[in-house]
Amino acid sequence: MRRLIIISLMLFGVISYAQTTVQGTVVDENNEPIPGANVVLVGKAEGTTTDFDGNFTFNTSEQPPFSLRFTSIGFSDLILQVTSNNQTLSVTLSEASTLLDEIVISASRTPERIFESPVSVERFGLKEIKNTTAESFYGGLQNLKGVDINTNSLTFQSINTRGFATFANNRFLQLVDGMDNSAPGLNFVLGNLVGMSELEVQSVEILPGASSALYGAGAFNGILFMQSKSPFDFQGISAYGKTGLTSQDAAGDNNYYDFGIRVAHAFSDKLAVKANLSFLKGEDWHAVNTTDLGNLGADRTDPNYNGLNIYGDEVTTLLNFDAAAGLPTGTVGAANVSRTGYAESDLVDYDAQSVKTDFSIFYRPFANDFEIIYNGRVGRGNTIYQGANRYSVKNFILQQHKIEFRNKNFFLRGYITTENSGDSYDTRFTAINVNRRWKGDTQWFTEYAQTYIPTFLGGIQQGGLSREQASTAAHAAARQAADTGRLVPGTPGFQSAFNSVTTDGDLTTGSKFIDNTKFRHANGNYNLAHLIDDWADVQIGGSFREYELNSGGTIFTDSDGPIKYNEYGAYAQLQKKFFDDRFKFTGSARYDKNEFFDGFLSPRLSLAYTAGERRNHNFRVSAQQGFRNPTTQDLFIGLNAGSAILVGSAPSNLDKDVRTFDVSQSGQDLIGQETVDIVGRAAYENAYSLSSVLAGAPEAVNTSIIEPEEITAFEAGYRGQIGKFTIDLSGYYNRYKNFIANVTVFVPFYGTAGDGGLSLLALQNGDRQAYQTYTNSESDINSYGGTIGVDTKVLGNFDLGVNYTYAELDFDEARFPDFRTNFNTPKHKVKASFGNTALFENFGFNVNYRWSDSFFWEASFADGDVPAYTVLDAQINYSVPSIKSVFKAGGSNLLGDEYFQAVGTGNIGSIYYVSWTINP
Template sequence: MRAALLIPLLLVGNFLFSQTTVNGNVVDQDEQPVPGANIVIEGKAIGTTTDFDGNFILETSEVPPFVLKVTSIGYSDATEEVTETGATLTIVLNETQTFLDEVVISASRTPERIFESPVSVERFGLKEIKSTSSESFYSGLQNLKGVDVNTSSLTFQSVNTRGFAAFSNNRFMQLVDGMDNSAPGLNFVLGNLVGMSELEVQSVEILPGASSALYGAGAFNGILFMTSKDPWNYQGISTYLKGGATSQDAAGTNAYYDFGIRVAHAFSEKFAAKANFSILKGEDWHANSTLDLENPGRTRSHPAYDGLNVYGDEVSTVLNFDDIAGLPSGTIGSATVSRTGYDEASLVDYEAESVKFDGAVHYRPFEDDFEMVYQARVGRGNTIYQGANRYNIQDFIMQQHKLEIRNDNFFLRGYLTAENSGNSYDTRFTAINVNRRWKRDAPNPDNPAEPSWFGDYARAFIGAKLGIGTGNQLDDETAHALARDAADTGRLIPGTPAFENALAKVTADGDLTTGSRFIDNTKVRHIDANYNFTHLTGDFAEIQVGGSFREYVLNSNGTIFTDIDKPIVYGEYGAYAQLQKKLLDERLKFTGSVRYDKNEFFDGFLSPRASLVYTVGEQRNHNIRASVQQGFRNPTTQDLFIGLNAGRAILVGSAPNNLDRYTSPALSLSTDGQGITGQSTVVISGREAYENAFSLNSVEAGNPTAVNTDLVKPEEVTAYEVGYRSQMGKIAIDLSGYYNNYENFISNTTVVVPYYGDAALTETIPGTNIPLALAALENGDFQPFQTYTNSLADISSYGATLGVDAKILGDFDIGGSYTYAKLDFDQAAFPDFRTNFNTPEHKFKASFGNTELFDNFGFNINYRWSDTYFWQSTFGDGDIAAYSVLDAQINYAVPSIKSVFKLGGSNILGEEYFSAIGTGAVGALYYLSWTINP
């Protein structure tokens, strides 16, 4: 409705009387037009932009004389005086030598050249968006030095820097026009699924490493800033259409398209508005690995098979055939048997989709830089998210609404982020409960005649081994095959109406004991402010202060969090100050900042940062920088309040009041367990996972050891960075090295809780010396839990990045970068602790292109190589093979129709690769795009 009301307004002309009209053309030093250049009246918030041919018309009530300031990324600024109305101007912009001259804001919350930034920073602007060889600007970020992008889905890519990568990357923050773009309940960014349209992006900036001193707890390992085009300087209607195909061995060749439109207009010098709409559709990357990750030698014929992308076969039990048949021990024996699972392709819809709308109204009541903004963003998407399980995200909706007042010296903004999980569901529990809807797992003690899968399996196996009915005693392999066939008789077959009906019912049910849907309507309310006192203190130093407040409202109806009775509400706040001063003939720049943050569950935390940048050389074209800062991150909403049975383990957050909030459904005891306890079921609380459990590794090693898990608290990092930047003619060098030392590193441990007895082994079976808890482990009466805690180990990481960019042979752009990353952690000393570093030790990237090879024709090629690395996650662990990727594009501009045509592809050589264990292999994507008024 909001879009329907806004778009007609945007198409209305400006009927207000303008006293002065200025016509002009902006060109570069070669007299080529510069499209998208900003023209602003100096000292006023009044301006316009050049069109595709570099032309502009500025209408204003300002009376000459006044000065126009002209800027464009990649060019030096220019000014031109207007002395009369009706003037026609030609303004020349000189191309800057290197990217180090580009201006960034994120590093210090104030405009400064990359060359002068006190920390590492990467920028992806209008020029880079136009020339990217990837299918989207967001995918193109993976060509920046030091930046990793892991692909979970065609529409879900996770950006990361400096290690500890994961799809649920809660160490990395993404801000879209100042709003945290993380999904409130999931606690991490869903890539650009519900982010920004390509036509709307003015720039993307990435700060690798800790940035807590300015941006708070979420900016722990890196932060990405997306800034949109405003409706004052970027007016008109722009659109693009991309069509093409994806190619993957598992999925075949499938259509891909992406469409976007942007409309913006300044109705007067006080009022402007804009709106964007985009839609992307394609076939997702299919995940079809049948490898049994824990036992790679097993095939589907093995009785305990558990395939990686096969779900439902996690349900297993130890069948003691001698006890079941009443035979002497050792007659037939026992075996671990798993239920027959379903392939992922039978359980999910692989249609990837991203639909985004955003609109904004800008009001400048005084016709100067004071501005009031209302902005709304709404995104809906389908994707595959991989966490503890694989989740089919269907009709997921996230919306953000922001009110902001600002001028050049301050801003005050408040925004709401709300998500709705739509029809999303857990694929593992889908398979488990489709199986159970057809036939229960274990015999029903209240109705022994009711069919059960393990009961049918056991009877058929015993009969085959004893030769009942045939007189022939079969070998184990044949008997297991016959037993599975017997237990699976009448099983629901994918594609049949019975299966589809069961699938629909299970995926619509939010109770994980019978269904697989997860429900999430979590919200975040956020307020932040900043004031820059430089206009008052400029002769002394630049001083800024700011702060923020955030409130979480967790609302999953008990399907994710322990909020089954009512939403869980809690908050946090913070404040910061920064001083920046130039010394020694402005060759030395000092930046110091400190931030205080407080979460209601934890003590307050100080995050200081100090940096020095020293410029050397007669031409001031070399600088050396050094910085040190402390950062922290609070435990996430899931770290604190999750209460989720993920199949392989139950996940229980460790907020003090969460341990008793979680109680498991009734868990069935084995026959032996019932004999010991006299009961058939037991209920376990979250507290037992933290206070009455064995470490998983000790159980697997045959030496069960009790472990008490400490409650989680904030994670801390001390980050050191040194760097060197240089501009030497047409060559730019950017070198940085870092060392991060972590304290109270947040991660997970997996523990085993016995159904009866205590982990301290003080309780024994009556009349014996056998500890009850050891008997529970022997009988299979135990439950794995994943707990959230902090490591006692010393954990550090270090690395370096070198980037070189140059212009050669005239106007050819060439660049290359190398990144080294290393984790320093003694895994053997802490076998239960998982760091999830998930980062290759070595990476290399290269680019080669020319934006104007000949008139209106350009090209760009990007190459990436990643070393092998170990992937660690709750879904699965394993080695990721080294891979190489080549992206390329050619583009041709047709000025007469204000259009650019681009033909290109990602991974054009089609060498499929994985970025994580359990995902679909990333194939090739080829596209042809047509952009009007880029």
Template sequence: MRTGLFLLMFLLAVGAYAQTTVRGNVSDENGVPVPAANVVIVGTTVGTTSDFDGNFVLETSEVPPFELQITSVGYSSTNITITANNQNVSITLSESQTYLDEVVISASRTPERLFESPVSVERFGLKEIKNTSAESFYGGLQNLKGVDINTNSLTFQSINTRGFASFANTRFMQLVDGMDNTAPGLNFVLGNLVGMSELEVQSIEILPGASSALYGAGAFNGILFMNSKNPFDFQGISAYFKTGFTQQDAAGTNPYYDFGIRAAHAFSDKFAIKANFSYLSGEDWHAVNEEDLNNPGATRADPNYDGLNIYGDEVNTLLNFDQAVGLPSGTLGSALVSRTGYAESDLLNYNAQSVKTDFSIHYRPFANDFEIIYNGRVGRGNTIYQGANRYAIRDFTLQQHRLEFRNKNFFVRGYITSENSGNSYDTRFAAINVNRRWKGDVEWFTEYAETFIGARLGVGTGIQLPEDQAHAIARQVADQGRLVPGTPEFQRTLNSVISDGDFNTGAKFIDKTKFRHADANYNFSHLTSDVMDVMIGGSFREYELNSAGTIFTDIDGPIKYNEYGAYLQLQKELLDDRLKLTGSVRYDKNEFFDGFFSPRLSVLGTLGQDRNHNIRVSVQQGFRNPTTQDLFIGLNAGRAILVGSAPDNLDRDVRTFELTPAGQAITGSPTSTIVGRAAYENAFSVSSVQAGAPQAIETPLVQPEEITAFEVGYRAQIGRVAIDLSGYYNTYDNFISNTNVLVPLYGQAGDNALSLLALQNGDVEVYQNYTNSPADVESYGATIGVEAKVLGDFDFGINYTYAEFEFDQASFPDFRTQFNTPNHKVKASFGHTQLFKNFGFNINYRWSDAYEWQNTFADGPIPSFSVLDAQVNYAVPSFKSVFKLGGSNILGEDYFSAVGTGIVGSIFYVSWTVNP
């Protein structure tokens, strides 16, 4: 059927014919060709783009005279009149003095100059992509002011703005051609692992802060918009090839490859197609931190050692040696003993990979701006995700399929996003169950205890060994015959474990979750502009959770639920267009929660005789619905059991635990069955137990999170200097986060009887709940950026970001905010696009202040770090090519932005781009 539709559209397309041909060349004031300049017939969407040499050919059914508008990012636009068929024209573009003239769409869902945006917005266009010194355009985004990137993996970088960052960043949204790029089951974006090829990107816009009034529940802390090139405007075949190497202290030097190709063709002014393919491969950043965060300075010689990037040693038990042999208490004592673990490098290969493909059909039935688009995107990759544990993401696939109808005044689109976890697995449970496949916990700990007791008492030797030597011999005996990494026996066992989806015996997680989404927007401005600009829109989404019980409590079949929303925006310009008022409101409803209104009001005032200063003020309310995992997760993560708080989820999670001998004597049973509800209704707070005064706690079920955001900003263009500064203040209600609690395996928390015995005997389990903070959370910060032309035509930029939050920890000791953002950041850039003919360069520097990292895997300090990236490029017009030599973190000082991740090293590369 799809083939038939393609042929039909092709036949319709070739039936059209051009009556007028215009040929031309676009260059700058120095006579250098300007590639990828847009050439559009004024009043229509009919146009083309210039090639690498600045040449273009426009064929149209328009009859002269008509006017062409020629635009390119970084240049002022110009118009030229076409008076005859087969006319040849030469166009010279003047370089724009400011990025503030660039057009953005995201802030108000309608085109407007960045200078006139009512809220803060960052833009990264074709010029910036070409000149980025990072190894990829996505990595180059971290040079924008107010933007943070936390590196989880070579192929997984997590973007965030205005604090509260994590790799599972559910507060930040990423849209690719209007489609939410979130992995439906994971609830977050995997960077650009399955996103867009750099050849396909036309522009990127980032809205820092809350944007719920126009974009709904997911637009809570910021949005990234990736917009692709239209095949009507960007035609031809282009390609790039990068090769080089990564360098890291822990992993040494390893090869790095990145390749992409794009093909686009407009068969007529009605029909066009495009396709993209890209492939990236390299050695991932190795995680080799063996520190025991709970016992700093400890080594494996400690009986209860638990190394950060050592897995399997989380399995421990309290061995009471006196009780085991009937000796008086205090004779041999007792000790917490953990099993011997495996290093992360024993459990996975560090082959990072990303493969992205997409295909689009664009049809304009009336040869005007009304367009019908089908777009299919498929991405597959290998990466590492750090959440509660470190997850080896292997052969992960994300698909998106979109059908859209649009013109300059409206769009209606529907798409489906689905993921397949492939062969992904949990490295912690891989280690735990490799150990258990070899020797069960009971047998191992029994051997350990028997050996320790014998060594201490001198059984068979008559020599009573010191405690530390007895522990060493006990571990040696219990580990006899242990599977050794690199041997065929170890690999066979590991392969068996990571293909088993039952975390009691395996480590594989299964996820085929999807969501279906539809949204629409209509801008009435062409009808109402005499009064005000009016816009309406809405959206609907249905989730379908499908993990076969390995992540969610969907053991009996997929879980479905939905949400919807609608919005209205009014915009009016007054006082000779010096005052712009924008008001918008959105209503959203999730089937589990009450509906929520998100209003936004902004005022923009333009000042100065040359209209080169403006001040903006905005206030808005926003909200964030609990994620699929907040509601329906049911996962034993090793350190804690995660239970979502949807009302019908509390009874879905049922687990059986083995009791200690003391517990068995009390209950008369070897096991205890616990339902997830106990984590919310029958538990002790962790902080009270640590303080020695156990207190029962009931955890409220999670509710939507709310924000009230205030922002004030100033923009100015003063000669060749552009200034953009802003400050914000956010208050949060019902702030969503996690708390850990201790669930007794018998008794009722607070009964001062059985439950206290359970604590005493170690018959407790750690559960992680999803809830809201009863205390207020506040965050505030500021950014200032300066862009200037200096020393002639050199580009110089510098920006500074300040971020801070406040939270009354004493009012909720077990609450974790996970702000995870440095107080201070400084970024600077210096470069020239044409230092001499066809030669350019760019240097980027970033400094980050030290900060505290808090997340489910581990907490700890992040030292301050500095990073220097640089590139030089040389264009060869005769080959339509650009060659680039560059590197990120070229000073070679390894750093990390989160506790437990691989240490980020350097990437050095050379690239060749044809017809960029």
């Protein structure tokens, strides 16, 4: 027993001797604690983080002397030597001397300086959030180089990089704490409508360009990462309040409110919780463009008028007045006539709202860096979404629930994302079916013709009018007669019909948008560096996703029950430095498989070299392949959007979309039928190209069913510090194969396309239907461009930054006139910022300038030119440390020149605001 006690004491002594403890506090240059700072043993995969007060305790078996590296996002690294056990360190980190010193994790899934990132990356952190001139941190991202934000509405801004953007931007991925917050049925992110409160944001990173090698199919055109604050590191109660007004010519001046609160508390070193709530309310940008894009110069007196933001006038028909009256051809004539439409403002409540809530539990069972996390997010909002039509998105709800296990070397997470379209509806079909609830199309056009014919003849025979004058007068009288008793907005009759239509999910009679689609996702990542003595950074990972489409047959062809399908992938990456850590190699590869398509391999190779005696120049080149799977809508949509019927091209979908159409009297005489049934497959196998029909020389086409889109991307870049100037430039070239886009075709109601007979008569008689197909381009499509950003200090401590972005599309449009790439990106953009975070004690300001070149917007709702525009934003802020508060006043578009970024949206006016943030 004595021997056992002696041996135990000896072992205890050895263990005690081998254990080294270091304590300390990490603060900034203002002596404010830095929570969440990393404390890492140099040369080893050991470390800890500071708590909310900046304190840390680090235990290691390493014997002094050794070195500790202290890092935190937004600060320069610091290395201090530990010379004895139980040493106490007082650590002061200075603000990152350049933007290139900041730490990012997205480019390689491991922490690294922007300076050493193998690809382009942009970062937006706590400092940038405080100094942004935009009314929200999300809007402030548009000032980053190479980043585009297209404003759909007040609460829906769509982020994109390197072209190919619509508001349904399914080429750009957005991750919130690792969760893809795309709406499952819509396949794209609704901006920050159901995203993250700015009180919760610790950092935002954006990777422009393809990143499929690490992040899979969704990371095709770029990724945005939002990382939240840990309740262990950022505790207490934080709150903000903003108020101001929005100003637009069409809407006037309207109040704007935005409030938020965050509560976080660590009950111990094992358990912490946090919760967030934010609420935004304002008047959306009114869309009031009445231009008829199909007949420029036409106004509402034109019998076939179709205004851009006028809906219901899409219902049109060819009225043959001579045939109707039994008169010889040419007596009265014929004309295309459209029904009278309603303005968007008659159909939409422009009440923009966003309510975001989330709750998280963090549990560290061993009081170290191993965490078990539950995170639940629920967002509800009202906005306007512009896709094939304009949609009033009301009480839209997106939920996400996640369980995650992680430490510094791995994570494993699983989450579910569900959407509920709430009370959303299609404005175009609202107008169409409100009209029809009052009076059917047949009756309306009959009454129109019955008034037009005698009025026209009387004008010529008794009134002595010319044919043109008689026609103008007759059309006006005919419309007035057919519209007699029409439902007027604001009246009980109109409201009753409106309510009935917008709660009806059958688009033949209603306009309600019904979608309860969801997806389940699991992914994980393991860094093997600590297992191989940090010889290299080696990571492996994978993911699995299952979709469950559920629209009740209103969007997808799922009237017989939800549609399920899945996809999965796995990847590996090796990153290693050579030659005194000047040369950095990064190689990765990922394999992905969707159940409908062959598997795809996405490799990436990057080489970087740090040059200069002071290691202040970094050169990099990279090449990678990526891919994009067709979306849920590309595969399974079955929707009559008014201007065309949308039919997805999954093989099982082609025969599920069956629609019945009325045949003209001339067609009935030919085929002996009053109606015909058209199957969606006909759009791909029995159709004429749109351009050929419009040109008067119909050409039959066979449209291939969709396949995954592929990209080969090349990039070269330089980052450097030259005197006071920080320079970051890059150039890229993208080559696409099987580029996914839409082709619109005409399907004849009878005959076979290309038969030279019956099908041509169908086109001539108007017995045809436009279909939008989902396919791949036969043409080579390439894009290229570049960015350069220069930041410096002037006049002492004033910050000045300027950046320029160039983007170009290489596509033979003349050869493929029906193919739509939706590049939608200006060729030239210039952005600049000027400010001072400490003009005098606790006072700072910032000014942002943006200029965008004109470009052509191409999307399913409308095409057209977007003029060049210039925007100036500014803000001032004042900190009051005694009450832990920051007061701010600012405005966007201070020049007041209204502009738009997409054809069909409301003009973007000005926003003026003041805010008070407590404990930011």
